[in-house]
Amino acid sequence: MGDRERNTDARIAIDSETREQLRDQKRGGETYDRLLRKMIRQYDPDADPARDGRVAPANG
Secondary structure (H helix, E strand, O other): OOHHHOOOOOOOOOOHHHHHHHHHHOOOOOOHHHHHHHHHHHOOHHHOHHHHOOOOOOOO
16 A cells, blocks of 8 residues: 555554654654554564563553
8 A cells, every 4th residue: 555545544542652752753754654664564573572471561
């Protein structure tokens, strides 16, 4: 899905601290969609220590 095809009605519930941290990662006119897509490409869930109980989640 390209940027022009995105559904602008979609919402993701996050707390205000997470939103602030996310906003701090944006650059220039970058959209949240583009930023999240870049983050998703970099994330490897199999390498996340919180998934197997080695580390407690930040807000868990």
